[in-house]
Amino acid sequence: MSPSALSFSCVLLTVGDRPVELRRAVSSVSAQRDVNVEIVVVVNGAADVRVDGATVVVLGRNVGIPAGRNVGIAATTGA
Secondary structure (H helix, E strand, O other): OOOOOEEEEEEEEEEOOOHHHHHHHHHHHHOOOOEEEEEEEEEEOOOOOOOOOOEEEEEOOOOOHHHHHHHHHHHOOOO
């Protein structure tokens, strides 16, 4: 990406074990052109999850949508 490209952070919140949907969502965000994107996945109340191309934050219990999003925002770097 060029230094003048738009940069943004994307927080994806998921509940439970949904690896296919999660990979599809990360792939879709990663496929955007002419942008610098940071992807943070918050796994709300599920087992350990690994996602290529994203920072993953695993919460041991379901803390709800607003709190889960806030955790994801706190994990972004603004890259």
